[in-house]
Structure formats: C-alpha cells, structure tokens
Amino acid sequence: xxxxxxxGSPHVELRQVTKRYGPVTAxxxxxxxxxxxSFTALLGPSGCGKSTMLRMxxxxxxxxxxxxxxxxxDVTDLPPAQRRIAMVFQSYALYPHMTVRDNIAFxxxxxxxxxxxxxxxxxxxxxxxxxxxxxxxxxxxLSGGQRQRVAIGRALxxxxxxxxxxxxxxxxxxxxxxxxxxELAKLHADLRTTMIYVTHDQTEAMTLADTIVVLDRGxxxxxxxxxxLYNRPANKFVAAFIGSPSMNFFGxxxxxxSDGLAxxxxxxxxxARARVRGASKPEGAVELGVRPEHFGLTGVDxxxxxxxxxxxxxxxxxxxxxxxxxxxxxxxxxxxxxNLAVRPGEQIGLSLVEADVHLFxxxxxxx
Amino acid sequence: MxxxxxxxxxxxxxxxxxxxxxxxxxxxxxxxxTLITLLAAxxxxxxxxxxxxxTFKPEYEIIRPxxxxxxxxxxxxxxxxxxxxxxxxxxxxxxxxxSVAVTVxxxxxAAGAGYAISQLNFPGRQFFWWMILASFMVPIPALIVTxxxxxxxxxxxxxxxxxVGPQLIAPVTVxxxxxxxxxxxxxxxxxxxxxxxxxFQLLFRIYLPxxxxxxxALAIITFIGAWNLFLWPFLAVSSEDKMNITVGxxxxxxxxxxxxxxxxxxxxxxxxxxxxxxxxxQRRVTQAIMLSAGIKG
Ligand SMILES: Nc1ncnc2c1ncn2[C@@H]1O[C@H](COP(=O)(O)OP(=O)(O)OP(=O)(O)O)[C@@H](O)[C@H]1O
Ligand SMILES: [Mg+2]
Numbered sequence: 001x002x003x004x005x006x007x008g009s010p011h012v013e014l015r016q017v018t019k020r021y022g023p024v025t026a027x028x029x030x031x032x033x034x035x036x037x038s039f040t041a042l043l044g045p046s047g048c049g050k051s052t053m054l055r056m057x058x059x060x061x062x063x064x065x066x067x068x069x070x071x072x073x074d075v076t077d078l079p080p081a082q083r084r085i086a087m088v089f090q091s092y093a094l095y096p097h098m099t100v101r102d103n104i105a106f107x108x109x110x111x112x113x114x115x116x117x118x119x120x121x122x123x124x125x126x127x128x129x130x131x132x133x134x135x136x137x138x139x140x141x142l143s144g145g146q147r148q149r150v151a152i153g154r155a156l157x158x159x160x161x162x163x164x165x166x167x168x169x170x171x172x173x174x175x176x177x178x179x180x181x182x183e184l185a186k187l188h189a190d191l192r193t194t195m196i197y198v199t200h201d202q203t204e205a206m207t208l209a210d211t212i213v214v215l216d217r218g219x220x221x222x223x224x225x226x227x228x229l230y231n232r233p234a235n236k237f238v239a240a241f242i243g244s245p246s247m248n249f250f251g252x253x254x255x256x257x258s259d260g261l262a263x264x265x266x267x268x269x270x271x272a273r274a275r276v277r278g279a280s281k282p283e284g285a286v287e288l289g290v291r292p293e294h295f296g297l298t299g300v301d302x303x304x305x306x307x308x309x310x311x312x313x314x315x316x317x318x319x320x321x322x323x324x325x326x327x328x329x330x331x332x333x334x335x336x337x338x339n340l341a342v343r344p345g346e347q348i349g350l351s352l353v354e355a356d357v358h359l360f361x362x363x364x365x366x367x
Numbered sequence: 368m369x370x371x372x373x374x375x376x377x378x379x380x381x382x383x384x385x386x387x388x389x390x391x392x393x394x395x396x397x398x399x400x401t402l403i404t405l406l407a408a409x410x411x412x413x414x415x416x417x418x419x420x421x422t423f424k425p426e427y428e429i430i431r432p433x434x435x436x437x438x439x440x441x442x443x444x445x446x447x448x449x450x451x452x453x454x455x456x457x458x459x460x461x462x463x464x465x466s467v468a469v470t471v472x473x474x475x476x477a478a479g480a481g482y483a484i485s486q487l488n489f490p491g492r493q494f495f496w497w498m499i500l501a502s503f504m505v506p507i508p509a510l511i512v513t514x515x516x517x518x519x520x521x522x523x524x525x526x527x528x529x530x531v532g533p534q535l536i537a538p539v540t541v542x543x544x545x546x547x548x549x550x551x552x553x554x555x556x557x558x559x560x561x562x563x564x565x566x567f568q569l570l571f572r573i574y575l576p577x578x579x580x581x582x583x584a585l586a587i588i589t590f591i592g593a594w595n596l597f598l599w600p601f602l603a604v605s606s607e608d609k610m611n612i613t614v615g616x617x618x619x620x621x622x623x624x625x626x627x628x629x630x631x632x633x634x635x636x637x638x639x640x641x642x643x644x645x646x647x648x649q650r651r652v653t654q655a656i657m658l659s660a661g662i663k664g
Contacts, residue, residue, distance in 0.1 A: 060557050081563035093554035097576040107562035158562070 010072075011036035011194045012057055012162055017066035019052055019218075026052045027218045029066075034196060034211070039188050041205035042198045044215035045241070050198040053215070054164050057196065058087050071161065086155035087164040090171065092147050094139035094154075100126070101135040104153040125153040128187070145176045152187070163195040169204065181207060202242055206230075214238050236287065236364035245292045245322065247358070250329035252288040254359070254367075262359060262367065264288060268328030272306045274357035276367045286367065289358040292322070292335035296351035297342075305349025307332075314344055325350065422446065422632040429627050445632040449619065455633065457608045458615035462637075465527055465600070465611060466593040469534045473589050474582060477537055481544025482570045486556065496545075503538035508598060515602060529603045530611065534593055540585050543658050547578045584655035587648050591641050612637040 012034040019027040026049045034040045042050045055061040057068060059080035067076045075083050086107075094103050102109070104125050105118035113121075126132050129149040139147055148168060155163055168184075169177045185208055188195055199205050205212050206226040214221040214229065214237070221241075222234040233239035239247050252264040252272075262276045264286070274288070298305045309327035321340040325332050325348065334350065342348065359367040421429055422445050424438040449455055483489070484496050514533040515524070523529035551574060559573055575582060600611040607618055616633045619626070645652055 058561060060560070080557075080561045085561070087558070087561050089554045089558055091552060091554045093552070093558040095555065095573060095577070097579070106559070110559075110563045110568060154558075154562075 009036045010034070011038075011070065012196065013069040014053070014057070015067045015069070017053075017056065017068065018064050019049070019056060019061065020064045025218060027056070030218070030220055032213060032220060032223070034194060036194055037192050038211050039185075039195045039197065039209050040211045040213060041209035042196065042213050042215060043202060043205040043241070044200065044221075046200060048215040049218045050200070050215055051166055054087075054166050054196060054198050057083075057162075058085055058164050059083050060087075084161040085164055086158045086160035086162075087166070088151045088155050088168045090167040092139075092151040092171075094147055094150055096139055099136050099138055100131060100142070100150050100153075103139065103150055104131075104157050106154065107158045121157050122153075125157045128156065128190075129153050129183075144172050145180060148172060148180055149183075152184075156187075161194065163193055165195065165197040167198055167200070170199075170201075177204075184208060202244065206242070214241060232366070233289075233358065234366050236289065236360045236366075239289050239358055239360070239366070243291050245333045245335065247289045247291050248329075248332045249287055249289045249360075250332075251285055252359075254283050254286045256283065261354065264359070266306055266329060268307060270306050272352045272357060273354040274359050274367075275355055276359060278367070285362075287360045287362075287364075289360060290352060290356060292333045293320075294353065294356035295332075295334045295336075296353065297334070297336055297340070298349040298351050300347040300349045302349050302351070304351045306352045307350040309348055309350060311342055311344050311346045311348060314342060323348075418631050419635060422628055422635055424628060426626060426628050445626075445628040446636075449629055449632045449636065453615070453619055453633070454607055454610075455612070455615060455636065458610050458612040459636075461527060461530075461608075461610060462594055462612045465530045465534075466590050468527075468531045469593040470586050470590045472531070472535055473537045473540055474586050476535065477540035477544050477585070478570065478575055478582070480541045481548055482566070482574055484541070485545045485548035486569070486574075487566065499538045499541050502536065503542065507533070507536065511599065511602065514599070518603065523603075525604055525606055525609055527609065530600045530609075533599055534596065537589065540589065543581065543585060544578075547581050548574050551577060580651075580654070581658070583648070584651045584658060587644060587651050588655035591644060591652070594641055 010033045012032075014030055014032045017027055017030045018025065030053070032053075042053055044050055052061060056063050057070075059075065059078060063076055067074055069075065070083055070085070080087075095106065098106070101119070101122045105113075105122040108118045108121055122135070123132070126135055129152060131146065131149055131153060134142060134146060134150075139150065142150065148171075151168070165184075169180050172180060181204060184197075188208075197205075197208060210225060211223065212226055212229055213223050216237050222229060222238045224232075224234075229238055229242045233242065236249070240249070250267065252266055254262055254264050255271075256263050257276055260276055262274045264272055264274060266272055266288075272288075296304070300308050307327045307329060309325035309332065311323050312326055312331070313324040315322040315324075317338070319338050321336045321338060321342070323334040323336060323340075323342065325334050327350065332350070336342070361367055420436070420438060423441055423443065424435075425440055425442050425444065428435065428439055480495075480499070484492060484499070510533075518524055518529045518532055521529075523532060555573055555577070556569060559569055564572065595613065596611075597613045601614045601617070604610050604614060607615075610618065612633070616630055616637065619629050619633050
C-alpha cells in the first residue's frame with residue numbers, strides 16, 4: 001500500500017480556501033492538491049478542521065473564501081449531487097425504513113433508474129462487499145461491520161470519481177476496524193478511484209493512505225507519504241502526532257553545524273549529533289526529538305551512551321518492551337525488544353543514531 | 368416477579384423477612400390503588416353503559432322514574448327507526464368525506480410546513496414559526512364568527528368544503544412534525560443530498576417514512592377530532608342532507624319530538640367508527656394524545 005498510487009495529475013484541489021463559522025475560523029487559507037487515484041488521509045486531532053475540509057469538497061459546507069476544483073472544473077458553487085463524489089458518513093446514515101437493497105440503490109432510484117437497473121447495480125455492489133445474503137434485511141438487523149459495508153455499498157453504486165470518508169471506522173471495535181481497514185485497502189487497490197479519508201487515528205492513516213495530510217488548527221502542517229512523515233517530520237507537531245508511543249522531546253544546546261550535521265550538547269554534558277537540512281544554523285537552545293524505538297540500549301558506562309538513566313517502569317507488550325527511564329533530560333520513553341532483559345531500578349545508557357535525531361527551533365520548525 | 372422469587376428463597380435472614388414485610392405493605396398499597404382506579408373506571412364507564420342500554424329500551428320505559436340497569440323489554444326499534452326513517456346514511460357519508468378530507472389535507476400540509484420550518488432556510492422562516500406558535504395560542508371557537516363571515520363571503524356556507532375549511536387550521540400538527548423532523552440526524556439529510564435528492568424526495572422518501580409512527584398517530588387523532596366536531600359543522604350547514612352525523616342528532620330531536628332512545632341510538636351509531644378506530648389503534652391514539660399533550664403542557 002505504501003507505493004505511490006497517484007498518477008501525478010491533480011484530481012481534487014482546494015485553492016486558498018478559508019472557512020469561517022461566524023467568528024470561528026475553522027480553515028484558514030488552505031491549499032491542497034489530491035492526485036488522481038491516490039488514497040489521501042486527512043489526519044489531525046479533534047477539532048482541527050478535517051470534517052470541515054471534507055464537507056467543503058463534498059459541497060455540504062459553503063466555502064467562505066477560495067475555490068474548489070474537481071478534475072480541473074471549478075465546483076465551488078455546484079451542489080453535492082453534481083460533483084460526482086460519494087460520501088460515507090461516520091454514522092453510516094443508513095435509512096432505517098429501507099432494506100439494504102433499497103439503501104444501496106437509493107441514489108439510482110433518485111436518479112430515476114429503472115427497477116431492474118437498480119436491482120442489478122445493488123447486487124453488483126453487494127457482491128463486491130459480500131452483502132448478498134443481507135439484501136432484504138433492514139439496517140437494524142445488521143452488525144456494525146455489515147452496516148459499514150452497506151454505507152460503502154451506497155457510495156460504490158454511484159460509481160463516483162472521488163470517495164470521501166469521514167472517520168468511517170470509528171464506530172467499530174478494534175478487531176473489526178482492522179478487518180475493515182484491510183477491505184478498504186483492497187477496495188482501493190481494485191477500483192483505483194481517488195479516496196479522501198478523514199481520521200484522527202494515525203495507524204489508520206499510516207496503513208491505508210499513500211499521502212497523509214496532517215492538519216493543525218485549520219492549516220496544513222505537512223503533506224507527505226507515511227514514511228516521510230515518520231522519518232522527516234517538518235515540525236514538532238507532526239513529529240509528536242505521528243508514531244506511537246510518541247516522540248520524546250527535551251531541550252539541548254546547539255554548538256555547531258556543518259555539512260548537514262549538527263552537534264549538540266545533551267543535558268548531563270555528553271554530546272550527540274543530528275542530521276539537519278540547511279547548512280548554517282544559529283547556535284543556542286533548540287529542542288531535540290527522538291522516537292522511543294530509536295534509542296540504543298548500552299551499559300551505563302559505555303562510551304557510546306549519550307544519556308545515562310535509571311529504569312522506572314517496564315511494560316511488556318510481548319512484541320516490544322516499553323521502558324520509562326529517568327535521565328538528566330527528564331523521563332524518557334524507550335522501546336526495546338520484546339524479550340529485553342531489564343528490570344526496574346537498573347541503570348542503563350541510551351545511545352543515539354544521528355539519522356534518527358530530530359532538532360526543532362523555538363517555533364517548532366524542524367532544522 | 369421479584370416477590371415470588373423472594374418467597375421461594377428461604378428466609379434465612381432478618382433482612383429478608385423485613386423485605387418480605389415491606390413487599391406485603393406494598394401489595395396492600397397496590398390493592399388500594401387498583402380499587403381506586405376500578406372505581407374511577409366505573410364512574411367514567413357508567414354513562415356509556417347507561418346510554419347504550421337506554422337505546423334498547425322502549426320509550427315509555429326510558430321516561431319511567433327509577434333506575435333500571437337492564438331493559439324490561441329488549442327492543443331494537445330505536446335503531447330500526449333511526450336507520451330507516453332518518454337521513455343517517457347521508458350524515459354518515461358526509462362525516463366520512465369531511466373527516467377524511469380534513470385528515471389527508473391536514474397531514475400533507477402540516478408535514479410540508481413542519482419540514483419547511485425545520486429543514487429549509489428561507490427568509491421569514493422564524494416569522495412563520497412564531498405565527499404558527501401564536502395561532503396555536505388562539506382558541507378556535509373564538510374565531511368562529513370570523514370563519515363564518517369569511518366562508519359565507521366565499522359562498523361556502525352550507526357546503527362540505529365549508530365544513531372542511533376552518534378545520535385545516537392545525538398548528539399543533541405542524542409543531543409536532545417540526546419537532547420530529549428537527550430530531551432526525553442531519554447525516555440522513557446530507558447523505559440523501561449527496562445522492563441527489565431534492566426537498567420533495569427528502570420529505571416523502573426520508574423524513575415522512577422515518578416518522579411513520581407520528582404520522583399515523585396524528586392522522587388518527589385528527590380524524591377522531593374531525594369526526595367528533597360539532598360546533599362548526601352545526602353552524603356551517605343548514606340543509607339536512609349536508610349535515611355531519613354529530614349535527615344530524617339534532618334533527619332526530621327536532622323532527623320527532625324528544626325521543627331519548629332514538630337520539631341516543633344515533634349517538635351510538637355516530638360513536639361507533641371512533642370506538643372502532645380507537646380499539647384497533649389504541650396504542651397509537653394514546654401516543655398521539657401524549658404527543659399533543661406534551662406540546663400543550
Ligand atoms: N456548524 C458549525 N458552527 C460553528 N463551528 C463549527 C461548526 N462546525 C465545525 N465548527 C468548528 O470548526 C472546527 C473544525 O471542526 P471539524 O468538525 O472540521 O473538526 P474535526 O477535525 O472533524 O474534528 P473531529 O475529529 O472531532 O471530528 C471546530 O473548532 C469546530 O468547533
Ligand atoms: Mg469530524
């Protein structure tokens with residue numbers, strides 16, 4: 001899934017879009033291009049404006065300022081039905097008084113398709129989603145996962161150019177979510193239709209999407225592939241948001257930088273090095289970020305150890321071990337192998353690899 | 368249920384015994400309440416029984432002093448007379464036509480108005496809403512003279528259309544629809560809008576079917592109200608073959624002198640459809656009464 005699916009040509013575009021609800025600015029001056037055929041996730045914490053963006057693309061929310069394009073055509077003032085999009089709602093919004101078949105065929109019946117065409121297309125969609133046995137049931141008689149599938153079927157039957165999903169899996173339990181995630185990925189691999197997917201769950205975004213748009217308070221924080229965001233976060237917000245457990249941050253002193261390699265002094269006095277983008281960097285206080293899984297474990301007196309520390313708590317997850325370590329830089333979270341031989345109270349050393357160390361200036365921008 | 372379960376379980380503890388005593392006291396209370404409700408039911412049901420039994424008595428027995436709970440000579444003469452010698456057939460048909468017309472038109476208009484005020488954004492929406500709320504504050508009988516003047520100027524007095532007209536003022540129905548449509552989650556609307564539905568399709572394929580229960584309840588209560596209405600049909604119609612059955616009763620009275628048995632026989636026949644509707648749709652009727660009581664209260 002991580003392979004680039006988009007073919008490079010823009011499909012959905014927002015140009016300098018602003019959305020205000022009275023005095024509240026939900027989206028400010030946002031520009032975004034979604035490539036044709038891509039699976040793009042809009043990711044961000046609650047209230048950052050994900051749903052608002054999706055609803056503006058759908059035409060359910062008027063754009064205060066700016067334009068929206070689909071396939072090169074300005075759709076800013078078109079009603080939703082004429083945008084050739086289909087939307088799957090978080091609540092599914094299945095009509096309780098209709099059978100699964102009628103729910104799926106609703107858009108066709110609105111468009112005036114014959115009864116026969118409706119039945120055929122509904123059956124076709126049901127077949128793709130393994131809903132055939134349930135066609136004559138009502139939504140109340142289905143499980144959560146089946147309802148979810150009906151909601152997707154209702155979108156599918158319209159053969160839209162763009163699928164819009166607003167947190168479609170958030171009402172499912174963890175196991176079902178994983179299964180539906182797989183089925184959505186398969187659906188995208190089969191259809192190759194552009195999909196825009198809103199979620200606040202980074203795992204969903206990372207596993208499903210080929211492009212992730214991280215939103216922070218109504219603006220785009222970073223756009224990139226899942227690995228881009230993980231390996232090269234553009235700012236502290238993305239660095240903290242992507243990855244679990246989340247990245248450790250602490251203050252360090254930048255003492256020099258040359259050839260894209262910066263030297264810092266860590267709390268406790270030892271030195272470390274970090275890859276940086278630009279050539280010259282202002283010396284002084286900066287923030288260092290390192291992911292729990294990127295620490296190396298050494299003996300406390302090992303010359304490679306950048307930080308000494310005392311293990312406080314050991315959490316065994318089976319596949320990994322999470323350590324809470326008290327260091328001169330504060331308490332850090334460290335992730336090691338599943339069968340790591342370490343006990344609470346033990347003194348250990350933490351080593352750093354320059355490629356995995358991130359530096360951020362005072363405003364949170366990555367150096 | 369819990370009581371019998373408790374009795375079955377061995378009373379090992381004091382607490383258990385005390386609980387049982389508590390239950391007994393509760394049962395006594397329940398018995399008392401049952402008796403009171405039973406008494407109230409008898410008080411309410413007796414006039415009905417009295418009316419019904421009177422229709423099966425010959426007239427001389429009716430006016431005889433004393434309380435006879437059962438007819439001495441059982442007769443259906445009153446019914447035979449009413450069915451054969453009066454225009455009850457016309458009255459029935461008139462009642463049916465006007466009540467069905469009122470019901471259908473009120474439901475369609477109220478659903479439409481409720482939908483517009485609940486879901487559409489148009490200038491003056493709030494104004495219309497206040498108007499409907501305000502008109503609901505005005506008792507209809509207070510307007511009856513104005514209605515008469517307007518309808519006579521329209522030339523609708525002494526027509527069935529004239530009987531129907533003023534009954535179409537049904538703000539409560541609009542208010543109930545509006546409240547139910549308000550509570551439909553907006554995702555349903557948006558999903559249908561994305562699918563290309565217009566407002567008529569939204570109303571008739573989503574909002575109304577999702578609220579069928581309300582519609583049947585409102586339709587039943589509107590029908591019963593229209594069927595039982597007396598004052599307006601009485602004022603609006605003067606010729607006998609345009610009368611509703613409720614008004615027709617007065618004709619029996621006038622044309623044949625006071626005949627309680629025959630009057631009550633018409634009244635029983637008039638009440639029959641409503642009683643049937645009530646028996647069949649008991650649950651819905653109660654629901655409807657609660658609905659409008661909720662608005663009024
Ligand atoms: N109809 C509205 N009126 C006023 N403010 C609104 C409205 N809809 C959304 N907002 C505000 O706009 C901002 C973005 O809301 P939005 O629903 O897009 O968030 P979100 O990212 O989807 O959050 P969540 O993950 O909780 O769904 C929020 O601050 C919210 O309070
Ligand atoms: Mg949302």
